[in-house]
Amino acid sequence: MALAETSLSARWAALSPNTQGALWIAVSCVIFSIMQANVKLLGARLDTFQIAFFRCAFGLAVILPFMFRAGPQVFKTRRPFAHLLRGCLGAGAMACGFYSVTHMPLADATAISFAKPLFMIVLAVLFLNEKVRWRRWSATAVGFLGVLIMVRPGSSEIGFASGIALLGTMFVALVVVVVKKLSETESPLTILFSFGIISTSIMTIPALLVWQQPTWTELGLLLSVGALGSAGQACAVRGFKVGEATAVVPFDYSRLIFAGFIGYWLFADIPGPHTMAGAALIVASTLYIARREAQLGKKPVRNKTDHHPVVLTDEQSGRH
DSSP: OHHHHHHHHHHHHHSOHHHHHHHHHHHHHHHHHHHHHHHHHHTTTSOHHHHHHHHHHHHHHHHHHHHHHHOGGGGOOSOHHHHHHHHHHHHHHHHHHHHHHHHSOHHHHHHHHTTHHHHHHHHHHHHSOOOOOHHHHHHHHHHHHHHHHHHOTTOTTTOHHHHHHHHHHHHHHHHHHHHHHHTTTSOHHHHHHHHHHHHHHHHHHHHHHTOOOOOHHHHHHHHHHHHHHHHHHHHHHHHHHHSOHHHHHHHHTHHHHHHHHHHHHHHOOOOOHHHHHHHHHHHHHHHHHHHHHHHHHTSSSOOOOOOOSSSSOSOBTTBO
């Protein structure tokens, strides 16, 4: 057994950092897709707010040991109102994401979540004082065209859930902006802890109003949602830490494949042509933006923000 483990470790170490990063991202995509499927299974009987409450409470429980180990200074903050805003936006993003997963095919909800980098371009200009030139504006416009193709405003076939999914994606982009501002003065543990406290508090009353006693099976699924969410986020962060962003970004879009497969296997969901066409435009535009970011990053003077949706927050989309 020890020899086999040594051999696997040696093979892993022999891989390039970008290959390791891509594999971490692929694993995170599988984990997040399974988590979404569990949310959809739970949503057949339990309300979105109750599911979100368990996710928030579990996330808070996970972070508490690290807080106490770090010492009392991480419980202090200079910007309580910014933390409150981040918590409210994050809780809203989580509720929207869980609602859309419950009421839409998994592939459709996942595809709409890919629009987050497009919102980030606009928000970075408005709130982070970044300069975006015509090439990235053009790519952003193409990406939003893909969003319109998927959402199809006015179509009764798609309905309310796609609008909620898009709203949740915008909330996540806003969370990234707030977290970027908070990270200038606050530690990551402080940001995570404040979100856990605020989001759990926000979800408590709505969850109590719609509360149904979970069965043992549902309780297991609820705990798995929290565990899978934390594990998926850890794998994603590790992937972006060891690999170059432009090398590992494309692998994040494998979520659409995994979500489509699991959705078909468990729920007989088949992505429609509008979903596939819109997703293709969004993926193409965001990959171009990521490549453009890398090119600008090689220049001596940089005016950029990493707009990829994975690292800064766990209210991702569709990844919560």
